[in-house]
Amino acid sequence: MRRFKRIITIVLPSLGIGETADAARFGDQGADTLGHVCDYWQGSLKLPTLTKLGLGNIPRRSPLTGILAVTPLQSHVGKMRSISDDKDSLSTHWELMAAVHQRTLATFPNGFSSQLIKKIEKFSNRQVILNRSASELTAIRLFGQQQLKEGDLIVYTSSDSVLQVSANEMVVSLAELYRICRYIRFVADEDQLNIGRVIACPFIGKSPSNFKLTDKRREFAIDLPAVTALDVLKQHQIPVTGAGQLTDLFSGRGMTRQIHGQKAILTKILKTLETQTFGLIIADLGSLDEDAHARDPYGYGKDLMQLDAWLNAVVQQLTPTDLLLITADHANDPTFKGIGHTREFVPLIAASPNAIGGQLTQSLELADVGATILANFGIDHQLPGKSFLNQIS
Template identity: 45%
Template sequence: MEKFKRVIAIVTDSIGIGEAPDAAKYNDVGADTLGHIGDFFKGDWALPNWQQLGLGNIRRDAPIQGVEPIEGPLGYFGKMYEISAGKDSMDGHWEMMGLPVTEPLGFFPKGFPAELIQKIEDFSGRKVIVNLPYSGTEVIAKYGEHQLKTGDLIVYTSGDSVLQIAANTAVIPLAELYKICEYARSITTDQPYRIGRVIARPYVGDSADTFTRTSDRHDYALMPNAPTDLDRLQAAGVPTYGVGKINDIFSGQGLDDGVHTTSNDDGMTQTIKAVTDGRTGFIFTNLVDFDAVYGHRRNAQGDGDALMAFDARLGELLAIMEDDDLLMITSDHGNDPTFRGTDHTREFVPLVVYSPGLPGNGDLGIRSPFADMGATILANFGVANDGSGQSFLNELN
């Protein structure tokens, strides 16, 4: 029998909590997203709802300024580190759902091969420009006016396995951008490319000063190469619902339904709506703004403000939860806004678990892989675990 009728998992995309054991392999020694945001604010910030669940207790040995440990937290707390071969969102989310990415994905730090670019040009009938690692906002500021004049495609990458195509919808309509990205996805699934995600990056504006990316971003991820915990839940008749870019990350696999969101705030609105509408089963939410809007832009002020805004919405969610609801809050990787570069950082991620029907004040320790989370969800619904994680459901008492 299921212990909880509903499990809600919220991924605060990119909010790490200190360098992972293998951070040196990724040149990320010293990264600490939450800790460094706390340092930036000099403790003059607060996440009271998350803190009361136990967020600060994860770091009793090195407290986060403004989010220190408390006595008797209401939830269960710990941290996780991943075993996947990369630090992309796809790696983290797939591993949460029992499918670590063990084969390194294609990584092109100097730009994509000429033959791949030629195929995109031939298909689209447009010239490709840039083809270098870039910040998304910087690349459209620098090349957006050129694109308006020429209709060329802005193709760029990052420190992750991604091929991104930015297009001003005034000259390259959204439908055309999506079609080009779908083609790029179709030719980069296998080796020698095997790129994790192709991302459509539409924007609007008529000058470098006014260019603004829109919420019509679309991620074309690889199809999972084996069943995930979402598939296992779905096959067992447990309803699965994705909020935000969850559907994109899993290419729709294992999801009964879902909703696209325009912001963190919209993501929380849709999550709260799913609860008030009486959805049961598994609700899986990704809040991407921490990563896309603030982390990659190295905006510590914005990241901290966004975390406080999330915490306020978290309070609304906590107020409507019932004794047979279980909430998990975690992250998929780090993206330290004070760190060098503009890429993701290899970090531990926080794990906070709460139900009004549980006594709380429990230490879940260090978990690895991320798949422990998915294994716990499967155990709750009495579904066989064929993935790679170990359930901590019995520790929630």
């Protein structure tokens, strides 16, 4: 079995590829993130890098509009499903790294309790506004002006197990916003509220027309319930660079280096490829999920094309001893009802220069990614997941 010297794993949150067999249990019949985005763009969605890597070759009920299958196939492709009982980003990211979360995290469709809100107001000495389900962009567009004027805290949630706090950086400093979120994390854990993430979502601008989220977003996650593949890699002294949202989702555990922020993250990852020649580089590129929550298929397609161009730069840096894994942790159809994630398969592309491509098994699960990474570095483990390394060697 061939082992790769370096594995680069790129997670594109929300890039679903069609409903799973259990979609009806979640009310997600008919969801198809990539299919519906391609249909929306009427064949003008140009993804040359992903197309060349075999995105159009992944089995699905109907072909993707404008995304062709390629011959010969140079990568190994397939699709994976989650076995978690929810669609939360926290659970699915953990699952990718072979830690299946059996306890369903709490959600708050009617907002948070008055007791919790009172505690937040007392600690922060600021009033809480909104306190209901909303996308990040909707929250700041509708309530950003009031927050800027009155100094309140915009508190909201989504279909995920999250408590989000937005404030304008001109009114609430980043240090204060992070301190408030750390307090909420403490209270949520002490009161056993089972909130998956407390998220600081700062924004800038002086009016709704130019309000925008910044790259200073921070997530304060509930403690991981189990050992992950990242923990095991660290135990075996395998270098791990984590980039993007997942550094917070794993609370930095198992990572020897972290890359935060969004604005410069793509450039920093390319720089890391130049200097880290061994181990794991794993990056979460979450901009697509923001478009999906806002139900913006135009913005989704635009961002996806920009990421496709960036992926080409990644591919250009690959050597024959590299393995590139491209996938998603969950789906989020921007044309679907509501604002939440959708229960779908996610794509899996495994690429290495000079490889002979093919189809991966049809029964892949998210945890198989973590199991494959551990198998590649010759590490025995008792974590969930089955390695597909022998299929791509």
